Amino acid sequence: MNSVLESEIVQLHAEICAGLADPNRILILYELSQSPRNVTELSTNLKMAQPLVSRHLKILRERRMVVAKRHGTVVEYTLADRRLIKALDLLRAVLRDGLSKHAELADALA
Amino acid sequence: MNSVLESEIVQLHAEICAGLADPNRILILYELSQSPRNVTELSTNLKMAQPLVSRHLKILRERRMVVAKRHGTVVEYTLADRRLIKALDLLRAVLRDGLSKHAELADALA
């Protein structure tokens, strides 16, 4: 395969990963994994300032990790792909196992 | 669960994700998924400057995503957990499906 394309793909791959690489976005994604939510709901449930939520949602939208749908004045966000949660769960499992030494945190994850 | 611990865990979770969030590190991880490699091998195979490889390996080491083992003057790096590759593959699949519109890249990924 063309190596220009190859590196372009790796770049996009990294951008998806970067989409997961922030605590607030992880919380947003898990929240959306329960059910679609609008910005205000996310903001109150996660105790995050509304502009902050909006900006993180923008990042996730640009990477097509969430989908936005307007209903009047409300915008409902949906998880674009369940495999994002699957990946997050896998990584959390890796974390848990790699943490077997730090008793406190490991217990909390058990 | 204690919410201080909770947010500490989410923080670590995000750091693992950030470990994946760079094209060069993705290449390194996939290379290591084939078999353990030393720094020079990674550097030549991936055509990356040696200090660059070392620094990325340090990041992966700190997050316990790879394991280093010295053999004399050579340091052999091993993937710490296969699930990291599983997660990367999942995310690449998400990327492929989300890209169905961009024919060129989508083809390259097929």
Add this chain to the structure above:
DNA sequence: CAAGAATATACGGATATGTGCATATAGGCA
């Protein structure tokens, strides 16, 4: 111990990221 190979780190600079605060935009409705 000296010399060489393999690996790691320090420094400097360019760019990116996360955030608070203020403000803009968009849609519904009196």
Add this chain to the structure above:
DNA sequence: TGCCTATATGCACATATCCGTATATTCTTG
């Protein structure tokens, strides 16, 4: 139209990330 609610964006700033180049460190072997 004017107002209210919901959401998005601009600005400013602090911090983090990535990288090239040069240099340090570590280990082996003569």
